[in-house]
Amino acid sequence: xxxxxxxxxxxxxxPSQALFDVSLSLEAGQVLALMGRNGMGxxxxxxxxxxxxxxxxxxxxxxxxxxxxxxxxxxxxxxxGLVPEGRRxxxxxxxxENLIAVARPGEWTFAKVVELFPALQERRDQNAASLSGGEQxxxxxxxxxxxxxxxxxLDEATEGLAPVIRQQIWAAIARLKQETGMAILxxxxxxxxxxxxxxxxxxxxxxxxxxxxxxxxxxxxxxxRYLGV
Amino acid sequence: xxRESTLNAALLILLLAVPLAALxxxxxxxxxxxxxxxxxxxxxVGLNLALGFGGLVSLGHAAFFGxxxxxxxxxxxxxxxxxxxxxxxxxxxxxxxxxxxxLTAVVASAIAALGIGxxxxxxxxxxxxxxxxxFGQMLFFFTISWPAYGGEDGLSIYVRNGxxxxxxxxxxxxxAICYGLLLAVLWLVxxxxxxxxxxxxxxxxQNEARIQAVGQRPFTLYLVAxxxxxxxxxxxxxxxxxxxxxxxxxxxxxxxxxxxxxxVILGGVGRVFGPVAGAAMFIFLEHVLGGLSEFWHIYxxxxxxxxxxxxxGGLIGLVSGREVADD
Numbered sequence: 001x002x003x004x005x006x007x008x009x010x011x012x013x014x015p016s017q018a019l020f021d022v023s024l025s026l027e028a029g030q031v032l033a034l035m036g037r038n039g040m041g042x043x044x045x046x047x048x049x050x051x052x053x054x055x056x057x058x059x060x061x062x063x064x065x066x067x068x069x070x071x072x073x074x075x076x077x078x079x080x081g082l083v084p085e086g087r088r089x090x091x092x093x094x095x096x097e098n099l100i101a102v103a104r105p106g107e108w109t110f111a112k113v114v115e116l117f118p119a120l121q122e123r124r125d126q127n128a129a130s131l132s133g134g135e136q137x138x139x140x141x142x143x144x145x146x147x148x149x150x151x152x153x154l155d156e157a158t159e160g161l162a163p164v165i166r167q168q169i170w171a172a173i174a175r176l177k178q179e180t181g182m183a184i185l186x187x188x189x190x191x192x193x194x195x196x197x198x199x200x201x202x203x204x205x206x207x208x209x210x211x212x213x214x215x216x217x218x219x220x221x222x223x224x225r226y227l228g229v
Numbered sequence: 230x231x232r233e234s235t236l237n238a239a240l241l242i243l244l245l246a247v248p249l250a251a252l253x254x255x256x257x258x259x260x261x262x263x264x265x266x267x268x269x270x271x272x273x274v275g276l277n278l279a280l281g282f283g284g285l286v287s288l289g290h291a292a293f294f295g296x297x298x299x300x301x302x303x304x305x306x307x308x309x310x311x312x313x314x315x316x317x318x319x320x321x322x323x324x325x326x327x328x329x330x331x332l333t334a335v336v337a338s339a340i341a342a343l344g345i346g347x348x349x350x351x352x353x354x355x356x357x358x359x360x361x362x363x364f365g366q367m368l369f370f371f372t373i374s375w376p377a378y379g380g381e382d383g384l385s386i387y388v389r390n391g392x393x394x395x396x397x398x399x400x401x402x403x404x405a406i407c408y409g410l411l412l413a414v415l416w417l418v419x420x421x422x423x424x425x426x427x428x429x430x431x432x433x434x435q436n437e438a439r440i441q442a443v444g445q446r447p448f449t450l451y452l453v454a455x456x457x458x459x460x461x462x463x464x465x466x467x468x469x470x471x472x473x474x475x476x477x478x479x480x481x482x483x484x485x486x487x488x489x490x491x492x493v494i495l496g497g498v499g500r501v502f503g504p505v506a507g508a509a510m511f512i513f514l515e516h517v518l519g520g521l522s523e524f525w526h527i528y529x530x531x532x533x534x535x536x537x538x539x540x541x542g543g544l545i546g547l548v549s550g551r552e553v554a555d556d
Contacts, residue, residue: 050442052441052442072438072442073445073446076443082442082443090431090432090435091435092434100425100428101445102440102445103425104444143443144443146443
């Protein structure tokens with residue numbers, strides 16, 4: 001049984017349909033890359049998984065449980081940790097407070113998060129608003145980990161960051177996969193980095209699942225056709 | 230600029246020094262004024278938990294202030310008239326013991342806040358303001374038409390309630406009791422503000438969708454904060470009634486809610502010690518400006534406008550210079 005599965009999911013923003021029969025599945029301990037050009041429905045799919053946007057049809061299931069009708073906070077408590085696009089840290093709180101405010105029982109503690117991202121220890125008492133983009137991204141990942149998820153969703157986690165910071169983030173994600181066996185759904189445009197960690201991929205095209213399969217089966221023709229790279 | 234912690238300590242020392250100086254100068258009226266400031270500060274600290282930390286603009290906190298007051302009034306009235314409050318299915322007698330009265334006031338206010346919160350927190354913004362105002366006014370009109378406890382005329386308590394081994398009729402002793410309770414409430418609220426619950430409450434105020442995505446339910450956070458807030462304001466109501474030895478429907482009026490909000494805004498919204506500064510300044514202005522003109526509220530209004538427009542951190546922010554981050 002898949003840890004996460006979407007079957008024929010449709011979703012709307014008001015009258016506009018954003019997702020058309022999107023399907024995907026992710027096994028425990030695996031990394032799935034959700035890919036596509038801008039505006040193809042990747043972040044919308046994530047919102048539907050986290051119940052920040054309701055699906056109109058189809059089924060979203062996590063660990064065999066149908067998520068339909070559940071409020072977002074219950075989905076998070078089931079074990080889905082979201083690192084949203086644009087980081088979105090709580091800027092009125094310090095680094096430490098951002099992490100402690102959302103902590104749930106489990107192996108991920110403040111000490112373990114700062115071990116993964118030592119920069120956060122140095123900024124412990126600084127307001128999140130005063131952090132650099134990379135530090136805010138680390139904080140957003142750390143905050144999701146503090147909820148002790150079984151599935152971590154990273155929505156454009158390295159977007160707009162300096163190359164050296166991107167490397168640090170990718171290294172941390174790889175470490176999460178190797179050391180924790182956490183399932184990860186990652187949205188990103190960096191094919192080379194995704195190739196080092198992703199087991200499978202789903203490509204969205206105009207809100208539909210256009211291709212899915214093992215990441216290694218992605219051919220240059222496919223990436224050229226659907227991703228423009 | 231002065232560090233906020235230094236300023237807070239100075240504020241507490243000043244609040245203690247004024248009545249002690251008044252004691253030496255034999256000015257019991259000043260001690261009573263200081264006691265009023267301390268009680269209003271407790272009410273403000275209670276509202277600040279909902280308003281400052283949770284962003285809940287409640288215009289109905291007079292409901293809890295009044296419930297606390299009437300809890301004291303009803304218990305003390307039955308004790309002084311030697312009549313039971315109820316006889317069936319079991320007998321409940323009145324009491325003049327302050328700790329029992331405080332506990333009753335806190336529990337009754339908390340229950341009321343829980344009930345009002347469950348209904349009103351389903352709304353936001355202007356609707357939340359209106360529904361909390363409506364609950365306050367509902368209780369105001371209920372007490373006006375409650376003849377058993379004085380109706381519109383209110384209820385007088387002849388002798389201040391007692392506290393083991395202390396002469397509570399002595400103004401400085403009663404001040405000390407209220408001051409001790411203010412310290413306890415400040416300690417409690419500062420602990421709450423630094424706890425994961427308090428931090429999540431602040432995060433929910435900033436962005437509800439974001440806090441839900443990390444597994445926190447905003448409604449629960451708000452409801453718990455609103456209930457604790459109501460309970461603290463209820464305690465202040467019981468003390469206020471004891472100070473005046475009188476309770477009346479005025480305690481439930483929307484003006485009372487407005488005044489408690491003024492303490493919070495004047496001192497600094499979202500700062501634990503803000504309402505202490507606000508209440509002390511309010512009493513000071515009431516005393517000084519009230520001596521100059523009976524229209525002193527106009528000057529208070531002008532000062533409040535200045536604070537809102539130019540010093541959003543309130544008096545504490547103005548002196549310590551650090552604004553509370555909003556978003």
